[in-house]
Amino acid sequence: xxxxxxxxxxxxxxxxxxxxxxxxxxxxxGFEKSTIRIFCRILMYMTLAGSLNITNGYSGQTSLGxxxxxxxxxxxxxxxxxxxxxxFWPIMILAGIFAAxxxxxxxxxxxxxKGIYLSIITLGASEVIRILALNWQSLTGGSFGIKGIPxxxxxxxxxxxxxxxxYLFLGIALIFLFVSHRVINSRVGRSxxxxxxxxxxAKSLGVECSAAKMMNFAFGAFWAGIIGAVYAVYVQYIxxxxxxxxxxxNIMSMVIIGGQGTLVGPLVGSVVVNGLTEVLRPIGVWRxxxxxxxxxxxxxxxxxxxxxxxxSILAGGKVKMKAxxxxxxxxxxx
Amino acid sequence: MEYISNQLxxxxxxGSIYALMAIGYSVVVGITGMVTFTHGEVMMLGAFAAYYTFxxxxxxxxxxxxxxxxxxxxxxxxxxxxxxxxxxxxPRHISLICTVGFSMLIKNLAQIIFGANRMPxxxxxxxxxxxxxxxxxxxxxxxxLAVVIVLATVLSLFLNKTKGGIVLRAISQEKTAAYMxxxxxxxxxxxxxxxxxxxxxVAGMLMxxxxxxxxxxxxxxxxxxxxxxxxxxxxxxxRLSAVGGLCIGVIENLGITFSSANFRDAFAFCFxxxxxxxxxxxxxxxxxxxx
Numbered sequence: 348x349x350x351x352x353x354x355x356x357x358x359x360x361x362x363x364x365x366x367x368x369x370x371x372x373x374x375x376x377g378f379e380k381s382t383i384r385i386f387c388r389i390l391m392y393m394t395l396a397g398s399l400n401i402t403n404g405y406s407g408q409t410s411l412g413x414x415x416x417x418x419x420x421x422x423x424x425x426x427x428x429x430x431x432x433x434x435f436w437p438i439m440i441l442a443g444i445f446a447a448x449x450x451x452x453x454x455x456x457x458x459x460x461k462g463i464y465l466s467i468i469t470l471g472a473s474e475v476i477r478i479l480a481l482n483w484q485s486l487t488g489g490s491f492g493i494k495g496i497p498x499x500x501x502x503x504x505x506x507x508x509x510x511x512x513x514y515l516f517l518g519i520a521l522i523f524l525f526v527s528h529r530v531i532n533s534r535v536g537r538s539x540x541x542x543x544x545x546x547x548x549a550k551s552l553g554v555e556c557s558a559a560k561m562m563n564f565a566f567g568a569f570w571a572g573i574i575g576a577v578y579a580v581y582v583q584y585i586x587x588x589x590x591x592x593x594x595x596x597n598i599m600s601m602v603i604i605g606g607q608g609t610l611v612g613p614l615v616g617s618v619v620v621n622g623l624t625e626v627l628r629p630i631g632v633w634r635x636x637x638x639x640x641x642x643x644x645x646x647x648x649x650x651x652x653x654x655x656x657x658x659s660i661l662a663g664g665k666v667k668m669k670a671x672x673x674x675x676x677x678x679x680x681x
Numbered sequence: 682m683e684y685i686s687n688q689l690x691x692x693x694x695x696g697s698i699y700a701l702m703a704i705g706y707s708v709v710v711g712i713t714g715m716v717t718f719t720h721g722e723v724m725m726l727g728a729f730a731a732y733y734t735f736x737x738x739x740x741x742x743x744x745x746x747x748x749x750x751x752x753x754x755x756x757x758x759x760x761x762x763x764x765x766x767x768x769x770x771x772p773r774h775i776s777l778i779c780t781v782g783f784s785m786l787i788k789n790l791a792q793i794i795f796g797a798n799r800m801p802x803x804x805x806x807x808x809x810x811x812x813x814x815x816x817x818x819x820x821x822x823x824x825x826l827a828v829v830i831v832l833a834t835v836l837s838l839f840l841n842k843t844k845g846g847i848v849l850r851a852i853s854q855e856k857t858a859a860y861m862x863x864x865x866x867x868x869x870x871x872x873x874x875x876x877x878x879x880x881x882x883v884a885g886m887l888m889x890x891x892x893x894x895x896x897x898x899x900x901x902x903x904x905x906x907x908x909x910x911x912x913x914x915x916x917x918x919x920r921l922s923a924v925g926g927l928c929i930g931v932i933e934n935l936g937i938t939f940s941s942a943n944f945r946d947a948f949a950f951c952f953x954x955x956x957x958x959x960x961x962x963x964x965x966x967x968x969x970x971x972x
Contacts, residue, residue, distance in 0.1 A: 475947045
């Protein structure tokens, strides 16, 4: 196991390029349209679960209402693209910004409070957003939803088949991973992680906790909004029944099963959960029971998830200080 | 004017049910010191236990209350064993996510066992309407108010006057000190959790009687009401949580008087956010240890 880890570390770039090439070539092998749709779903949830991981895994704030931001993004894109003749791409960014603003509004009253207020407020806000989408007839079409959302066009190239959308989702997932990787390894990302480990200590070292937490929350919501906008043009029809709390819990189960606090975790989680969904289709509703049981089992035996950050508080407080111990010894021996 | 005063009566009646939910919630949170997201499902199971009791044993309100309390007590034990017992020393988010998983488990199992349809609750109380001056109040509302007041009084007496109640309050304040004076913290915490869940179950039953329907997914909205009321009251304070529940009920019913009933859930919640912006600690005065 350790040798495998070392090998992965040594040839990181090679493996990344291999995986990427695999992801690009794989759907061209002549699958049916429905299979490609499953791949699209997996990629979509990768970004979505990744954006939830930004809040839950990196700054340790437990947000439970991620479906709400997804809903905001989807409805923003759907409303604007069906009413005005505009290009999709700026609207996608706008949907992200709008979701981020909603996220800020939700987080501001709770950010100063310690503990679980954020969880409760996000849970409720997600439900309120859904109720608004269901009942604001003139804007959102009420329970009929919004039909006929136009396909996006990129310099004359129209996204009109699941295969083309596969590459769109892949591109967005890659951009998301690249941007998050850069942010996580910057001063901001390190301040998020320090808040997760110990807020008091972070504060005493000069991290502006409220500002960092707000930024973290808005960043997560922004990506949820963007992926919501792409989802709207992908399915071309949205209604509020998709964005229930169960959807939020579904996203959360991917983050928890895959792993919190690492960029790889949600990717694995999305593959595992969506793969299981397809494999277990015959057992019907029992699979939701299984997900719930899986979450509890995960919390009992591996709270950080399959590929989660083992060297953090997410693993249940058993932090191993291996790296620092070695460094000290090196300083003293010569 | 008459319409508004009637809505006020409805609001107080519904608010008293919310108050009972919030009391149960804050007992759980206060005594175990951990957060629960299973409360809605516990209430739903209480409602179903009462439903089947009414079905088999006839219209006996006391029996229904007892069944709801007992069923929720048992679920409370399961919640404690699965979600709390192992995580007293772990970071808080672990038990939080565990309760979320447990609530998903119960909800989906309930959908399989009880079916996804809405079941009509039997009409166990006569539909008699009394006219007192400008307001009309029906028997159901009087009964609900009475049940809530009796239960809240019994709980308050239990917590403040008996030895068991004092032990419970002791571990809610400081677990280590409670250990030192010889209290078995784990088993006492379980009893406290079960009492909170049992009260929640009775509240769920009252909700089902009030709306005359019970269904497997009813826990979601109910738990939102319980959260909002209890956050309004400062999470761990039992009395202020009850006040918070009353406030939420009245605000909700006045809100839908001036707009559409579809926005019922949105009103309570926006009110909560407003209060949190102005006064983050809710109604509570005491600062310090909070979940």
